[in-house]
Amino acid sequence: MADIQRRPLLRHLRGAPTTYVRHLRRGRTVHEGVGVSFWFRPLNAVISEIPVDDRELPMLFHVRTSDYQDVSAQATVTYRIEDPVLAARRLDFAISPDTGAWRSAPLDQVATMLTEIAQQYVLTLVTGMPLREAITTGPAAIRDAVTDGLAGDGRLTDIGVTVVGVRVVAVRPEAEVERALQTPAREQVQQEADRATYERRAVAVERERAIAENEMQNQIELAHREERLVAQRGVNDRRRAEEAAAAAWVAAEAQAERNRLDAAVQADARRALGAAEAEANSAYLAVYRDMEPSVLLALAAQALAERLPEIGQLNLSPDVLTTVLGGLAAPSSDGGGA
Structure with missing residues (x-):
């Protein structure tokens, strides 16, 4: 919007770089152009301000397909006023000399015209399509149809409007129909997900089995090794037992040999001692063989006295002594008489 400054009986207008300003006074053009600046009298000035920048116009169409399904097409049309002089002649772009605001709504008229023209081409195209085709290939077809239709429409050319581009954002059916159409795809995606899950589980089971x-092969190998270890330990124990038995046998034989040697030595010693004792006894008896009986008795009494316990005091009566001496003498007398 142009910037207008107020002065007594005068006004000053300063245009924008994207607006075309046309100043008429008494039916003649005084100033016109983009970004102009000038003084004017509000009582005899007619000023028009035409935007020449690109403008976006969103559109929403509700159309019924050939199989009687309602769809909505959302599009955006980019346009600009290519010939502002022609647009100022055909549409009311006049502004207030005091505020700079449009006296009417010229851009709304342009938007309504563009929407009606575009809707005509959309209706013609979509009504001949079934629902699935309208959803899948509809956006590109609608874009091409609307672009070609607006570019060749004479009504837009007459007001100096040029269509820069058309974008179709989406073509969507009603919510229930859209959910019904999404169900097969969702089921297929779910099946793919289930298949992936099953495959993942199968791989996991296969890995667990491996x-x-x-682990089982390791346990078997460990069992074989343990078996060989037990067998080797048994062999080692048997060898130890055999070695211990052999050593014990050798020790027993050595001990028996030592015992035999000791016994032989002791037997030889006993035989030698017995022979010596026998010789001594023989010599001893040979000595006593030639002695008198009285001497032998005396020696026997002496030997007996040596073996008797100690006697502190012995009283011999004459009767006892006479009997003893008589007894000792009697054998002697008998022996002498013989």
Whole structure:
């Protein structure tokens, strides 16, 4: 919007770089152009301000397809006023000399015209399509149809409007129909997800089976090794026992040999001692063989006295002594008489 400054009986207008300003006075053009600045009298000035920048116009169409399904097409049309002089002649772009605001709504007229023209081409195209085709290939077809239709429409050319581009954002059916159409795809995606889950589980089961087999093979190998270890320990124990038995046998034989040697030595010693004792006894008896009986009795009494306990005092009566001496003499007398 132009910037207007107020002075007594005068006004000063300063245009924008994206607006075309046209100043008429008494039916003649005084000032016109983009970004102009000038003084004017509000009582005899007619000023028009035409935007020449690109403008976006969103559109929403409700159309019924060939299979009687309602769809909504959302599009955006970019346009600009290519010939502002022609647009100022055909549409009311006049502004207030005091505020700079439009006296009417010329851009709304342009938007209404563009929407009606575009809707005509959208209706013509979509009504001949079934629902699935309208959803899948509809956006591109609608864009091309609307672009070609607006570019060749004479009504837009007459007001100096040029269409820069058309974008179709989406073509969507009603919510229930859209959910119904999404169901097969969702089921397929779910099936793919389930298949991936099953495959992942199968791979996990296969890996677990491989791990279990490895563990079992390890246990079998450990059992074989333990069996060989037990067998080797048994062999070692048997060898130890055999070695211990052999050593014990050798020790027993050595001990028996030592015992035999000791016994032989002791037997030889006993035989030698017995022979010596026998010789001594023989010599001893040979000595006593030639002695008198009285001497032998005396020696026997002496030996007996040596073996008797100690006697502190002995009283011999004459009767006892006479009997003893008589007894000792009697054998002697008998022996002498013989």
